[in-house]
Amino acid sequence: SHGLHQGRVAGLIFDVAVLTNITQDHLDYHGDMANYFAAKAALFDKDKARSAVINIDDEYGARLINMPTLCDHYLTLSSKKNISADVVFHKVVATADGMKAELQTPWGTEDVYLPLLGEFNVANLAAAVTALAVTGEDFGNLLIKAETLQPVAGRMALYTKPGACKAVIDFAHTPDAIGVAIKSLAPLSKSLSLVFGCGGDRDRTKRAPMASAASLADNVWLTDDNPRTESAEQIFNDVSDSPDASDFTYMHDRAAAITAAIEATPEDGVLLITGKGHENYQDIMGVKHNYSDEAVLLSLGYQRAGGGYAS
Structure with missing residues (x-):
């Protein structure tokens, strides 16, 4: 949000922009949530991103898809809360060694296993798979790769x-x-x-x-x-x-x-x-x-x- 507001990426066009969620942070810089949202929303403008993946379970994601400047091509992402979304992850089950879920997407419906902890990681996986599939990666191969993921340092x-x-x-x-x-x-x-x-x-x-x-x-x-x-x-x-x-x-x-x-x-x-x-x-x-x-x-x-x- 700092880089967007300060114009540090002004010369770039992004293939895919992804919104997972927006929660209270960096208000010492932005002042309030309205300014914080406006800074991040700029990434999704039609002159900034070719495509977008937007989590509409998040209140700011739901607002973003109604913005007139939103890029022309975008896919919505949701848990079972919004079953009409383009990509839906549900039937999430926590196990001792990771997470299991079902992904419904424009490329097919498949079960996925993720060796990471937490339902939020399932949401992140759904967003990442969607972003990569939009750029032409094979959906089935992405799910195979998901089973080999390892946690980033400091992330669960x-x-x-x-x-x-x-x-x-x-x-x-x-x-x-x-x-x-x-x-x-x-x-x-x-x-x-x-x-x-x-x-x-x-x-x-x-x-x-x-x-x-x-x-x-x-x-x-x-x-x-x-x-x-x-x-x-x-x-x-x-x-x-x-x-x-x-x-x-x-x-x-x-x-x-x-x-x-x-x-x-x-x-x-x-x-x-x-x-x-x-x-x-x-x-x-x-x-x-x-x-x-x-x-x-x-x-x-x-x-x-x-x-x-x-x-």
Whole structure:
């Protein structure tokens, strides 16, 4: 959205533009959701994209398809909520090692297996398959390739340790993303713990909603993300303003919070660690301290689930 608004891709024409969803983020830059949506919607203009794939389950996707400047060729995407969409994914089933679903598309209806966790990954797969099929790739071959996908670092990455709970690292840093991650993991365990944080010098209005989303977990530890030049205590105070945060455990030391959460989560439970991005440091008052959530887990005896496949 920054690049679109600043004209950094003004000289490009995109073969396919994809809208998965739009939720509250980057309002420190855009000011409000209307401006944020307008920035992203510009990607789908007829002079910017040749084709588009649009998730109409999302309220902004539903608005986008009614914009007069929308590119001439587009396909709509939906779960069973909008069965009349061009591409529909449904019959979604979570298993111990991935997801199964049925895809109904203009190229045929097929079952698909995906070795990734979470229903949102099924939605992402449907969007990716559609975008590639629009450009001429073979639909059946795409589904075969889908079975070999591996999770991107920090996107529902699973770590295991004998005799301890499973741990999942996800970069979720918005209320919607945290809620989706929790709901995706809930079917896999009766006990779900969460460690999360909020970035400093960023949109303060999303902190209370993040607390509300985090409260979907059974036990929650609030810790530091990248405080940057903002007081870490102020960030904690903003989160604690939400009545949903009354039962949270507050620990500034992120490694200590993860360790405490692991110790408190039963062996058959799952710990979700969110918020921290790809950076291998924590930015505190202008000083970058070496840090990564994965390194903490590895130091505690965890290993990445074999070959990227959850088990």
